[in-house]
Amino acid sequence: MTDSQVPAAPTPAPATPPATGAIDVQGPDFAALLAARLCHDFISPASAIVSGLDLLEDPAAQDMREDAMSLIASSARKLADLLQFTRVAFGASASAENFDSRELEKLAQGVFDHVRPTMVWAIESQAMNKPSARAVLNIAQIAASALPAGGVATLKGVTAEGRFLITADSLGARARLRPEVLAGLKGEALTEGLGGPWVQAAYLHALVRAAGGQIAVEVAEDRVSLACWVPA
Template sequence: MPGSLECWGAFAKAPNQAKFRTMMDGDSTPETNPEIPALPRTAEVAAFLAARMCHDFISPASAIVSGLDLLDDPSAQDMKEDAMNLIAGSARKLTDLLSFTRVAFGASASAETFDPRELNKLTLGVFNHMRAQLDWQVEANAVNKPAARLLMNLAQMGGAALPTGGTATIRAVAEGASIAIAVEAVGPRARLRPEVLRGLAGEPLGDGLHGHWVQAYYVHLFTKDAGGRIFADVGDERVTFAATVPA
């Protein structure tokens, strides 16, 4: 891989070619307009994030309960092996999601720097339950908390942009006082929901699903707070994110 991220350079030099672009090096809050919904308050953002996490966790948790119910059902003893497989697979998924979420959304104890190899392991755990494949190409030896959150959230968003499969390639390099990050999701029917684009731009939800919007808006908030920038582009069977944050 080259010393600098080619896709980052393409975004920075040719912004008019991108179908969507937001540079968070200043106040990107939309102008006041009575027809535009107000940005959510901190408590509302926290509620949306909590709802998003509960949505992710409820499916494997419910599957575990269903497996236990089968084990307790005297008329379903011939399905004991299926029940155990359901419980084991769902428990792994729930554990993978919880471990990922703790770093991607949480404070992750007092850690301020992260080993990209550990982030790769956590992200791969989530991709094991997606149709998309993960290609992790991160050259940095260690990354700070904003860069770690960017890597993980953009990777998950890249995987989600490939509903029928494909490959999400994650790249990051240290460039002087900054860390440049690029996520390229390539596959058939690659797409990015409008609410995700609105969230990355720091805009209120409007129409769409809170769960998709709030992750993107969260990325916008912590990237802006860190003094970073983020770009996104939607092309033919390709979705690309590029970001930079201070090292």
């Protein structure tokens, strides 16, 4: 892939100084918010599996057995996809230093399989270091969340001058980012809004900055563009 195939990235803004009262990304409060976010992601499919099992055990609901089995199967797939995605996106797969972009595509697609928007993966087959892998997966999930009414999120990446540039363009009706996500992407503290969306954005900002890279975002009508670079 050449530079001409990658859209111009939003200009990264200077790093925002930590706001007064900002949560330390190394501290227990941040860890608690991150754990709560992951539990929120997992509880929905896990609860659906339990509901399906309850239907199977209910003598009065035997006519719904097929629906119950379908619910269990789809929810189990969603839970497995989220667990595999999270293991890499949030760093549990710490022993691996490099990741195959084709495997990362499968992990990202596992998230998009359970939401309205679709994904276009335009990153060539290559080995990606740990910061790049974590960044691209988190960007993919944030790009999906930017399209609540559906649309297309296109992810591109290119290595140039010792840097790996990642861009994600989310196009669709009512494309938007929550204010707390924008704050997290800038490295700002959560002052209002939901902690779950903020903590992922703050985590992405922290990991990119820790790797020596930069991140930027642009929001326009029916379009959200994310970009970052990290050392290749």
